[in-house]
Amino acid sequence: MKLLEERILRDGECRPGDVLKVDSFLNHQIDVNLLCEIGREFERLFHEAGVTKILTVEASGIGVACITAQFFGVPVVFAKKSKTSNIANDVYSAKVDSYTHGVTNTVVVSKQYLHPEDRVLIVDDFLAKGQALLGLSEIVRQAGAQIVGAGIVIEKAYQGGGDLLREQGVRVESLARIASLDPEKGITFM
């Protein structure tokens, strides 16, 4: 998506430690007009998929999921990060290693909000090693629901998470796919 790539080049910052900082428009300050264009594009890509629910994980996925859900006319469900390892039996749960924060979270979704007849589009702001996406996929599988695909704003393609998911048969659509990230040389796209 050209508009998004241009925005990343203009306002994204490469930081040491393989960090792409897009705080100014995606995950601290949020440019809602840009999210609208992103949501519209996800709807175009998954128009025929019969989506019944958008699934994301707190916190920074929630904005893009809500704006996207407007174009599909379906509810959002966001997985919650659980601080306890005691998981209640009324939730689906999965473990997620956070690449950015170096911790493992358990994410949970109440069994009330995902059902076997659901056709789920997973939406998230970032895809790197794919841990969040794998966790969300696991939750959808526990519910016996169908994953119709994943709509990702920015994929760090060189980290392999997207391809891991694609090899598992998940349709992953990323609106910007980063080929390399270097504080000196800048950002290149696939």
Add this chain to the structure above:
Amino acid sequence: MKLLEERILRDGECRPGDVLKVDSFLNHQIDVNLLCEIGREFERLFHEAGVTKILTVEASGIGVACITAQFFGVPVVFAKKSKTSNIANDVYSAKVDSYTHGVTNTVVVSKQYLHPEDRVLIVDDFLAKGQALLGLSEIVRQAGAQIVGAGIVIEKAYQGGGDLLREQGVRVESLARIASLDPEKGITFM
């Protein structure tokens, strides 16, 4: 807001310990159509306020903030919960006691995203004792910006947080104001 009150009566659950559970439409599963009506109402209420930014706090405030921001045509900034007590000098920060979780969080906003010329509408899903709102107000004050008001989806009016803020001169507009909450007798509105 009649639509919201009806929804709370239909789908809200009173739980022991003074908990109003609105997980099915507001803060786990999200009814985006309802959020649209909420956002439209906030825009009607604060139409003349010259809002330049919507400020909320992660996680469950982000959805309502993003949908609301569409009606104002302004960016969202969400305060992040910081796990460390070492606060960097490039952020504004405030301490927030969480009524629900019994912990104190520090919430931070990068200095890049709030400026003295900003006219800030604070948006959140819940207002009880007012701790989150006080923390966000403190951050706006640190930035030297103007708080034009707070748009709240559900205020537990009997817990006093709303009135505390109103006494400080903040215009607080809550779309549903709960007068009492009782697992036996149900929910009553102001």
